[in-house]
Amino acid sequence: MLSAGTPxxxxxxxxTAEPVLRVDGLTAGYGKHVVLDGVALxxxxxxxxxxxxxxxxxxxxxxxxxxxxxxxxxxxxxxxxAAVTGMSPAVTAKxxxxxxxxxxxxxxxxxxxxxxxxxxxxxxxxxxxxxxxDEVRAFVLDMFGILKRRHKDxxxxxxxxxxxxxxxxxxxxxxxxxxxxxxxxxxxxPVLVDEVLAAVRKVNQELGTSVLLVEQDTKRVLAxxxxxxxxxxxxPVFDGTPAEMHQQDWSQLF
Amino acid sequence: MDLLLSLAKNGxxxxxxxxxxxxxxxxxxxxxxxLHFAHGxxxxxxxxxxxxxxxxxxxxxxxxxxxxxxxxxxxGVLVELVIYRPLRRIHATDMVFLxxxxxxxxxxxxxxxxxFGTDPKSVRPNEFLRWSADxxxxxxxxxxxxxxxxxxxxxxxxxxxxxxxxxxxSFRAVGDNPQRAExxxxxxxxxxxxxxxxxxxxxxxxxxxxxxxxxVTPSMGFDLLVKAVIALVIGGIGxxxxxxxxxxxxxxVESLATYKLPTEWAEFTLYALLFIFVIVRPNGLTKGALxxx
Amino acid sequence: xxxxKMPRRLAALALVAGLGLTACxxxxxxxxxxxxxxxxxxxxxxxxxxxxxxxxxxLGQDFVKFMEFAVEDANKAHASDGFExxxxxxxxxxxxxxxxxxxxxxxxxEKVPAVFTAWSAVVKxxxxxxxxxxxxxxxxxxxxxxxxxxxxxxxxxxxxSSVNVRALGTYMAKEKGAKKAAIIRVNNASGEGAADVxxxxxxxxxxxxxxxxxxxxxxxxxxxQVSKVLAQHPDTIHVQPLLGEAxxxxxxxxxxxxxxQVTTYSGAGEAVAVRQASxxxxxxxxxxxxxxxxxxxxxxxxxxxxxxxxxxxxxxxLSYDVYMYDSVFMYAxxxxxxxxxxxxxxxxxxxxxxxxxxxFKNLPLEGSTTFTDSGTVIKDTxxxxxxxxxxxxxxxxxxxxxxxK
Numbered sequence: 001m002l003s004a005g006t007p008x009x010x011x012x013x014x015x016t017a018e019p020v021l022r023v024d025g026l027t028a029g030y031g032k033h034v035v036l037d038g039v040a041l042x043x044x045x046x047x048x049x050x051x052x053x054x055x056x057x058x059x060x061x062x063x064x065x066x067x068x069x070x071x072x073x074x075x076x077x078x079x080x081x082a083a084v085t086g087m088s089p090a091v092t093a094k095x096x097x098x099x100x101x102x103x104x105x106x107x108x109x110x111x112x113x114x115x116x117x118x119x120x121x122x123x124x125x126x127x128x129x130x131x132x133x134d135e136v137r138a139f140v141l142d143m144f145g146i147l148k149r150r151h152k153d154x155x156x157x158x159x160x161x162x163x164x165x166x167x168x169x170x171x172x173x174x175x176x177x178x179x180x181x182x183x184x185x186x187x188x189x190p191v192l193v194d195e196v197l198a199a200v201r202k203v204n205q206e207l208g209t210s211v212l213l214v215e216q217d218t219k220r221v222l223a224x225x226x227x228x229x230x231x232x233x234x235x236p237v238f239d240g241t242p243a244e245m246h247q248q249d250w251s252q253l254f
Numbered sequence: 255m256d257l258l259l260s261l262a263k264n265g266x267x268x269x270x271x272x273x274x275x276x277x278x279x280x281x282x283x284x285x286x287x288x289l290h291f292a293h294g295x296x297x298x299x300x301x302x303x304x305x306x307x308x309x310x311x312x313x314x315x316x317x318x319x320x321x322x323x324x325x326x327x328x329x330g331v332l333v334e335l336v337i338y339r340p341l342r343r344i345h346a347t348d349m350v351f352l353x354x355x356x357x358x359x360x361x362x363x364x365x366x367x368x369x370f371g372t373d374p375k376s377v378r379p380n381e382f383l384r385w386s387a388d389x390x391x392x393x394x395x396x397x398x399x400x401x402x403x404x405x406x407x408x409x410x411x412x413x414x415x416x417x418x419x420x421x422x423x424s425f426r427a428v429g430d431n432p433q434r435a436e437x438x439x440x441x442x443x444x445x446x447x448x449x450x451x452x453x454x455x456x457x458x459x460x461x462x463x464x465x466x467x468x469x470v471t472p473s474m475g476f477d478l479l480v481k482a483v484i485a486l487v488i489g490g491i492g493x494x495x496x497x498x499x500x501x502x503x504x505x506x507v508e509s510l511a512t513y514k515l516p517t518e519w520a521e522f523t524l525y526a527l528l529f530i531f532v533i534v535r536p537n538g539l540t541k542g543a544l545x546x547x
Numbered sequence: 548x549x550x551x552k553m554p555r556r557l558a559a560l561a562l563v564a565g566l567g568l569t570a571c572x573x574x575x576x577x578x579x580x581x582x583x584x585x586x587x588x589x590x591x592x593x594x595x596x597x598x599x600x601x602x603x604x605x606l607g608q609d610f611v612k613f614m615e616f617a618v619e620d621a622n623k624a625h626a627s628d629g630f631e632x633x634x635x636x637x638x639x640x641x642x643x644x645x646x647x648x649x650x651x652x653x654x655x656x657e658k659v660p661a662v663f664t665a666w667s668a669v670v671k672x673x674x675x676x677x678x679x680x681x682x683x684x685x686x687x688x689x690x691x692x693x694x695x696x697x698x699x700x701x702x703x704x705x706x707x708s709s710v711n712v713r714a715l716g717t718y719m720a721k722e723k724g725a726k727k728a729a730i731i732r733v734n735n736a737s738g739e740g741a742a743d744v745x746x747x748x749x750x751x752x753x754x755x756x757x758x759x760x761x762x763x764x765x766x767x768x769x770x771x772q773v774s775k776v777l778a779q780h781p782d783t784i785h786v787q788p789l790l791g792e793a794x795x796x797x798x799x800x801x802x803x804x805x806x807x808q809v810t811t812y813s814g815a816g817e818a819v820a821v822r823q824a825s826x827x828x829x830x831x832x833x834x835x836x837x838x839x840x841x842x843x844x845x846x847x848x849x850x851x852x853x854x855x856x857x858x859x860x861x862x863x864x865l866s867y868d869v870y871m872y873d874s875v876f877m878y879a880x881x882x883x884x885x886x887x888x889x890x891x892x893x894x895x896x897x898x899x900x901x902x903x904x905x906x907f908k909n910l911p912l913e914g915s916t917t918f919t920d921s922g923t924v925i926k927d928t929x930x931x932x933x934x935x936x937x938x939x940x941x942x943x944x945x946x947x948x949x950x951x952k
Contacts, residue, residue: 067437093439101437107430114417118427121420122439174439257778264770271767372605373863374790374820378937379798384827386802393770395802468767468794469824473602477765509771517772518734518761 018081019044020178020210021066026075028058028065035061036234038075041212043178048204048211050225052218054254058234059214060102063182066212067099068092080177093123096177102186105167108156112147115155115166116140116173123174130175131207139207140169143199161192165199172203179203180212185220193217197224218254222246230254256391261509263392269505270405271460273498275475276482276489277408278456280497282330283486285429285449289348291355292333294479295362296454298472300326300461302366302375305470309377322458330454333358334446363472374469383466397467404459405498412494415452425449429492484524488531490538499539503527589630591882591892593618593875594659594682596649596673598641598666602765602791605820605863610665610688611636612854613868617875620911625879630886632879635659643672654680660894663874665705665867667691667737674698683897687874688867690814691737692744696921700894702901703923704877704916705870708741708812711835712787714928714949715810716748719783722947723808725749727757729781731772731796733789734761741787741812757781765791773799786811786832794824801828813837813866816933817940820863829936833946836929837866842941846912865940873910880909925951 021043028036036058043049053059064070066077068089077085084092089099106115120133141148144165150158155166164184171179181200185193201224204211215221222228222242230238230245230253238245238253275297282290303325308318337354346354386395415422427435428445436442464475481504482497489500504524511523531538595614598607614634622631635657637649646669653659654677662677664670665688677684677700684701686694692709694701719725728749732738738761746756757779760772769792776784786796786809793815800809809832815821816834841847842865850872854862862868881900882892890896901918908915916924930946 069433069437089433089436090439090441093437098439099437101434104431104434107427107434109430110423110426114423114426118420118423119438122424170438257774260774261771264768264774267770268768367600367604371858371860372608373860374605374824376820376823378823379826379828384801386804388804393774393803464767467798467824468765468791469820471602471605471791474765474791476602477763477767512760512771512775516759516761517775520771521734521763 017045018078020047020080021212022076022078022081023062023066024076024078026062026065026072026077028061028070028072028075030070034073034234036065036072036231039231039234039236041229041236041239043210043212046204046208046210047226048201048213048224050213050215050221050228051231052215052221052228052253053231055216056233057231059231060182061234062231063099063180063212063214066092067097067180093174097180098123098171098174098176098178099180100164100167100171100182100184102182102184103160103163106155106158106163106170109154111154112151112166115170116147119170119173123176133173136172136175136207140172143202144169160187161189161196164188164192164196168196168199168203172207172209176209178210178212180214182214183216184213185215185217193220197221200224218250258510258513259391260393261513262506263398265506265509266502267398267401267505268509269502270401270498271463271501272478272481272485272505273501274401274405274408274463275457275460275478276485276497276501277412277494278453279482280486280489280492280494281412281425281456282449282453284492284494285425286334286338286446287429288338289352289355290333290450290453291352291479292329292337292358292362293453293457293482294475295333295359296326296329296457297461297464297475297478298363298366299329300458301465301470301474302370304462304465305375305377306370309375319462322462323455326454326458326461327451329362330450330457331447334450339443339446366472370472372472374471376469377465379466397463400463400466404463408456408459409498412452412456416494421445421448425452481524484528486538487528487536488538490540493538493540496538496540503539590633591630592657592659593632593634593878594650594653594657594662595634595636596639596646596653596662596664596669597636597688598669599636599638601640601642603641603666606688606790606867607639607641607665609854609862609864609868610871612858613850613862613871614663614875616850616853617872621876621879624876625883628883628886630882632875632882634875639664639666639669641666641669643668647672647676650676650680650682650684654682660892661685661878661897663687663871663878665689667694667740668735670694670701671697671736674701677701677894680894682894683901685874685878687870689737690812691740693736693740695923700898701922702898702918704874705867706837706924706926708737708787709744710926710951711837711928712741712744712785712812713748714951715785715812715835715930716745716754717752718930718947718949719785719808719810720749720752720754723783725782725808726754727779727781727783728754729758729760729776729779729784730756730787731760731762731769731776731784732787733792734763735789738787738789742785745785745787762788762792762796764789766795767791769795769799770802772796773803773805777803777805781807783808783810785809786815788815790815790818790821793818793821797821797825797829797832808833810834814864816931816943817866818864819861819940822933822936822940825936827936829933831933833930833932836931837926842939844912850912869912873912873916876910877907877916880907927951 019042023041026036026039051059065072068087071086079095146162184196203209225242228245279293300322304318304322307313307321383396424440424445432442485500485504489496507527508520508524512520597610598604618632618634637653639646639649650673653662661683663685667689670686670689673684674697686703686705688705690708692707694703730742732742758776760775762769762772811834813836881897885892885896906917928949931943932946933943
């Protein structure tokens with residue numbers, strides 16, 4: 001197995017160091033319709049942070065704004081202390097963000113092998129401690145056995161869960177500073193959701209990759225997260241640890 | 255029997271030429287989604303360039319080929335940068351792209367008339383090109399071998415490009431899902447430029463093959479453009495193997511149909527085949543790389 | 548911008564439809580217009596409809612240039628007669644549809660009494676329309692035998708291929724003793740008409756045409772046509788192409804090692820581009836040229852020099868160009884005679900005069916020409932052989948001259 005990240009990397013998220021991701025006063029929307037209003041969040045080095053909320057709460061818009069698919073109306077986004085507000089997805093990707101979009105995360109006409117190879121090839125490895133590509137590849141294939149068994153098959157022939165695994169694998173091949181997942185559990189059978197979330201946690205712990213996870217399945221997510229944000233109708237309503245979250249009246253949050 | 259065999263051979267050879275032209279067009283369509291009719295201009299421009307440097311200036315075949323590649327590649331890249339990129343920025347519809355592409359083709363041909371005039375130019379055939387031999391029932395010409403070689407070269411090069419290289423994989427990724435490609439860190443604008451360059455360079459091969467066989471005229475290759483588009487529809491729009499297969503199929507149909515039918519029916523059988531495909535199997539032989547989703 | 552958003556069936560159709568657009572693309576650029584009158588001289592418009600864009604533009608632009616020279620020269624020659632000719636040109640793209648538009652515009656907008664045109668398909672389409680419009684239609688460059696008697700207002704100043712192709716067919720069977728002939732022709736009206744004439748002449752002289760194959764205009768390969776024809780083992784093969792596909796035919800005949808006599812007509816035999824692109828594969832081909840003005844005639848060479856000075860290149864179809872040049876002088880002659888008779892220069896009067904006078908003697912290059920009762924002209928046929936395709940066609944040795952009788 002892989003050794004975990006170096007102690008320096010694991011403990012990077014101390015109070016004095018700049019967090020991996022810092023979002024302040026993020027306001028975004030489509031046309032005149034405001035979907036997000038003043039959202040702030042922080043993902044520290046090596047943290048797994050969940051962003052929760054109901055359907056339509058603005059979670060996906062938040063992710064899309066962070067990676068540059070949606071241009072924010074106000075607010076700022078910093079990656080490792082450098083402003084990336086309003087930059088295009090290709091640029092934020094080069095800076096070290098890797099988004100796993102909902103559902104459409106793989107290239108269906110390409111094989112598993114080619115999907116992974118492309119991801120590795122286009123990335124400029126921004127991880128604080130880049131590893132040899134082969135090592136990451138082996139990690140991904142070990143974690144998701146199905147990818148190893150069917151690595152010559154076209155991604156288009158895969159089920160939703162298998163595609164999600166491949167998409168996560170692709171994101172890892174870029175060795176990102178921050179991996180962003182948009183509702184990876186959508187459309188998956190419960191047993192697969194557990195497998196995918198366990199894999200995300202494993203990546204976070206063994207590779208030391210910082211993660212921002214957007215989800216609806218609150219219970220399952222709390223089990224794997226370090227910290228949690230909840231937004232409701234575009235406005236932040238909770239910020240704390242899973243333990244603190246358990247003490248809240250959830251009906252107020254969702 | 256001998257006649258049938260030699261008709262089949264003729265069909266395969268001419269089909270490969272159609273397929274070769276369709277091949278570059280297919281690469282461009284699959285990645286950029288643009289119905290790049292101006293590909294015809296790439297063909298004419300590089301044929302003139304080959305004629306000008308090889309025949310007119312007598313700078314040798316090496317310079318002629320290089321000049322053809324340079325001009326062909328340049329036309330493709332310029333059309334992308336000057337026409338398609340601004341259109342993409344304003345989210346123009348397919349119809350706008352189509353009309354723009356056709357306009358570029360027509361304007362470009364007019365520009366060639368302006369520079370070189372309308373009189374046909376000829377690359378004078380030499381002994382190397384005039385060689386031919388009978389092998390069994392087949393008459394094999396230098397031109398046949400050149401077409402075979404060019405097809406093998408183009409197929410191998412693009413196969414390796416699209417499977418082994420990052421830029422080739424990114425062509426396919428952008429063709430599959432441009433948004434996802436972007437979040438992975440692929441710059442779409444760069445990818446489009448590269449794919450227009452690659453597809454246009456492929457078109458230089460049939461351009462030179464035509465230039466050594468037929469007079470070079472501003473409207474040359476129109477026949478080829480029509481056949482290439484039929485090959486694309488039959489082979490599956492956006493499918494690379496489909497483009498070649500479609501080309502060979504129409505070459506064969508066109509040639510073999512004349513075994514029993516008079517030769518003037520060749521074109522008719524071709525359009526009948528196209529009609530059947532459009533109605534019965536609009537996705538083409540192979541499924542094609544494009545989805546309706 | 549993405550095809551992926553289009554239903555596939557629609558995308559396929561769009562591709563095909565889009566091509567249709569390019570097929571008939573291109574605009575009709577018009578040449579000179581207007582009708583400025585000099586003091587005391589009357590100006591008569593001459594309508595000229597030629598292919599000025601598209602695949603045949605090379606020839607068409609040559610034609611117009613030679614007619615411009617002729618208008619200049621004829622106006623000088625008739626300066627003392629108190630009139631001048633002004634040419635108005637329109638583009639036909641060598642197609643019937645665009646040609647009809649050109650004719651309509653010339654007749655109704657420019658109000659020309661006569662239209663000079665070429666290309667068999669165009670002339671054929673214009674012939675009935677010219678009756679409706681009341682203009683005199685002169686074919687000055689098309690050779691399909693179908694044009695004989697194709698319309699009451701049509702006069703064929705250019706000799707139809709029936710003249711020299713018929714002579715060629717007869718000659719091959721009778722003089723050269725060919726028993727079996729094959730024909731490879733372009734798939735259009737003039738190809739069909741000429742092939743038919745050849746066949747009739749060849750068979751009337753005791754031979755048999757064993758195969759006729761067609762090829763599309765500008766096709767890039769003729770291997771299949773040649774394979775089919777050679778399977779019939781003909782003694783001679785007559786080739787009746789338009790332009791681009793001619794090269795493919797001569798090359799395929801050479802590649803497949805045909806050793807019998809290959810014949811063609813002057814349009815292919817004298818076309819410099821065809822000769823250059825065909826290279827040595829065209830050596831040994833004989834063709835039927837028209838008598839009359841020859842390329843080595845000093846008057847013709849002077850015109851060619853003038854053309855080269857103006858255009859910076861050789862003319863593409865000299866055998867046609869000489870007729871273009873002469874035709875304008877015929878028109879000037881017609882105008883002069885009508886004026887002398889105090890008649891208006893109208894389409895009707897022009898036609899009546901041509902049918903009445905029949906022979907026009909003041910043609911600078913050819914000397915004179917005579918119309919038959921069916922509105923065509925007759926010429927002697929010269930059979931020439933291509934020994935060196937890279938040489939000027941004027942240098943091709945003459946095999947025999949066949950009298951028109």
